[in-house]
Amino acid sequence: MSCSWCKISPVIPIFVFYLLVSSSVSPAYSLETGNQHATSTNQTLRPEEELHKLKMIRAHLNKLNKPASPDGDIIDCVESHLQPAFDHPKLKGKRPLDPPARPSGHNPTGMVTEDFQLWSxxxxxCPEGTVPIRRTTQEDMLRASSFRRFGRKLRRHVRRDTNSNGHEHAVGYVTGDQYYGAKASINVWAPKVDNQYEFSLSQMWVISGSFGDDLNTIEAGWQVSPELYGDNYPRFFTYWTSDAYQATGCYNLLCSGFVQTNNRIAIGAAISPTSSYSGGQFDISLLVWKDPKHGNWWLEFGSGVLVGYWPSFLFTHLRDHASMVQFGGEIVNSRTNGHTSTQMGSGHFAGEGFGKASYFRNLQVVDWDNNLIPLSNLRVLADHPNCYDIQGGINRVWGNYFYYGGPGRNVRCP
Structure with missing residues (x-):
């Protein structure tokens, strides 16, 4: 149902609104407590008027600022054509596009079988014609290592023979062909992250370029990132870059890029439930594919629920096709002495198998003719197998799959 608190209006951050009204509110009373303070000799106190004004301000703020969800997020319902993507010069004055034809061999139901985010x-x-956007707060920005890098990844090398900035991986990948999309199901965990400046994620990468400064990627999955979100919840996320994470791209909707079309899924919001060790397993299915008609890259969640798309003009090489697809886990190790204890996936090694280790299953790619097909040349590789490892396989039920992850620091990874 539509949310009862979603009055569609421009969102005014609380600190901006305070500046707008503070000049008309006597400094004799605190906006937070209503307590009387010392005033200048030429100021006349009118407690009843001030208290009435304070009540009016609080009532108005309650209309502007939506209630927080159980994970502490505030979700704003923003008119679709006013979302951040439409700040881009090439999208100004336009509206989100209609859905494209899905890949052949994909038979979605168009239903989300259960709510998978805490806010919902x-x-x-959110009402039709709007999209749910996780509100960015001042605290979010202050946690960032730098204002300019807020909402962006540090640069990482995608080649499997190099590492950068402490990024470590356990991935399955395909290369050597032309790819127009990818699909996988990923089980969701809540891995421990050692400190604010590290993260743990599981995702798909759709990649093109020379793996230098012109690297293009489209990314989607789940992540735990205390720096970005201020907590340790696993969250549904997207990412993109067209210059190897240097000046373009961002997470979620934190820049003009990804165009959201869905009014039920909040990108960046916490996922629930999560998988448990020796207990229930919860996975999410993601599909990214290139619209053959317009060339935009679309994202689908679950059984046919479209989330939105990356416009083709954001990219250089991905305007054509991808040359590599990766699936798997990534962490950041910020320690200079010894290894972090940040977990990847479930925090357990691949050899523990189902119910204990993390997995990707039903791995597929989209070919040049918009057909969803099984992988024929999946390779698996872990940067630091004593810390995080990976084991691949194939069977009739799961198709191409692999288990991956690990605890980080341990007796074999000191």
Whole structure:
């Protein structure tokens, strides 16, 4: 159902609104407490008027600022054509595109079988014509290592024979062909992250370029990132870059890039439930594919639920096709002495298998003719197998799959 608190109006951050009203509010009373303070000799106190004004301000703020979800997020319902993507000069004055033809061999139901995000657990959603956007706060920005890098990844090398900035991986990948999309199901965990400046994620990468400064990627999956979100919840995320993570791209909707079309899924919001060790397993299915007609890259969640798309003009090489697809886990190790204890996936090695290790299953790619096909040349590789490892396989039920992950620091990874 539509959410009862979603009055569609421009969102005014609380600190901006405070500046707008503070000049008309006597300094004799605190906006937070209503306590009386010392005033200048030429100021006349009118407690009843001030208290009335304070009540009016608080009532108005309650209309502007939506209630927080169970994970502490505030979700704003923003008119679709006013979302950050439409700040881009090439999209100004335009509207989101209609859905494209899906890849052949993909038979979606168009239904989300259950709510998978904490903010929508009570059945709330945004009205038609709007999209749910996780509100970015001042605290979010202050946690970032630098204002200019807020919402961006540090640069990482995608080649499997090099490492950069402490990024470590356990991935399955295909290369050597032309790829127009990829699909996988990933089980979701809540791995421990050692400190604010590290993260743990599991995702798909759709990649093109020379693996130098012109690297193009499209990314989607789940991540735990205390620096970006201020907590340790696993969160649904997207990412893109067209210059190897240097000046372009961002997470989620933190820059003009990804165009969201869905009014039920909040990118960057916490996922629930999660998998448990020796217990229930919860996975999410993701499909990224290139629209053969317009060339945009679309993202689908679950059984046919479209989330939105990356416009083709954001990219150079990905305007044509991808040359590599990766699936797997990534962490950041910020320690200079010894190894971090940040976990990847479930925090357990691949050899523990189902119910204990993390997995990707039903790995597929989209070919030049918009057909969804099984992988024929999946390779698996772990940068630091004593810390995080990976084991691949294939069977009739799961198709191409692999288990991956690990605890980080241990007796074999000191």
């Amino acid at each position: 657990m009570s059945g709330e959603s």
